[in-house]
Amino acid sequence: MDYLRGMGIQAQVQQGESLLEIWVLEQDQAVAEREWQRFVAEPNHPRYHEASWHSGDTHSGLSYGKGASMMASIRSKAGPLTLTIMVLCLAIYLPWFLGWQRPIFNVLHFFESWQAFSLAEGWRIFTPTLIHFDPMHIVFNLLWWWQLGGLIERRLGTGKLFVVLIVGGTLPNLVQFAMVGPNFGGLSGVVYALVGYCWMMGRLRPESGIGLPQSYMMFLVLWMVAGFAGFMNMANWAHLGGLVVGLAQAGLDSRQRH
Known part of the structure; x- marks a missing residue:
């Protein structure tokens, strides 16, 4: 219905006896x-x-579960890993918001220097991904994680999303540390990995059901450019x-046999 409307074709749906x-x-x-x-x-x-x-909404007149609870709506678009990361980020942000920033940052922040790297605290390569500094920060990241991470998990499985999460939550952190230093945090590196992955998969293997509109890709790239511009x-x-990781991962996955 949405596609026909986008072509300028007036269309209506009528409920028959069995179709x-x-x-x-x-x-x-x-x-x-x-x-x-x-x-x-x-x-x-x-x-x-x-x-x-x-379109932002369906024009078909069908309810698609209208009236369901917010939690039911969230669960319907997310798999177990998507939900677990959302809960974990919120569980970390709540005490952060209540004033426990220093102890949380001390436990989860990236290594202070190259010399400080240690296998005994190897979690620090990934855990800055789970830290968020303000409400806008966590809302922005979790909405994109829920939408794109949930799409990948439902279409390609939890294992595929786990790979994107781990790679997109570690390599971009190393790049950020190498270029700027250890004081950073947030899921946005993973979000950009998801963005690159969904956009590229939609073009290389559209039958996977994974895709991202060109306009959304352009918006997020401009958002990144605005950050580099200061x-x-x-x-x-x-x-x-993260964007490079997502594009590269999609390039590899699109060549696998299914």
Whole structure:
């Protein structure tokens, strides 16, 4: 429905006895029939996801679980790993917000120097990813993690998301440390890995059902550029590192046989 509306075709859905019927004007019937056959052949193509992203809501008149609780809505778009990381970030942020910044940062921050690296505290390569400094910071990151991480986990499995999380939560941290220093935190390096992964997979292997609209990719790249330009205080090198990680991972995954 969203895709047809985006093409300028007026369409309505009617509930039959055992199926749904899509009705269009007579002059649009040939085009709608052709598009229907394309949809049947590749229903997970990003063009349909992008149409829904751009519309912001379905025009079909169907409820899609309307009235369900917020938690049920969150769970419906997320797998166990997506939810676990969201809960973990919130559990760390709550005492941070209540004034426990110093003890939390002491436990989770990145190594102070190259000489301080130790296998005994190897978690420090990853754990800055779980620290968030203010409400806007954590809301921005968790919304993208929930949307894109949940998409990958539901489509490709928990194992695939785990790989993107670990690689996107460690290598960008190393890049940020090497370029700026140890005082950083946040899930945004992973978020940019998810962005790069979804965008590239949508172009190299659209049948996977993973994709990201071009407009969203452009917005997040401009957001990163604004950070490098000094308009915002962000972990810019972690963002860039995460984006490269996601693009590279999608390039590798798209060549695997399925």
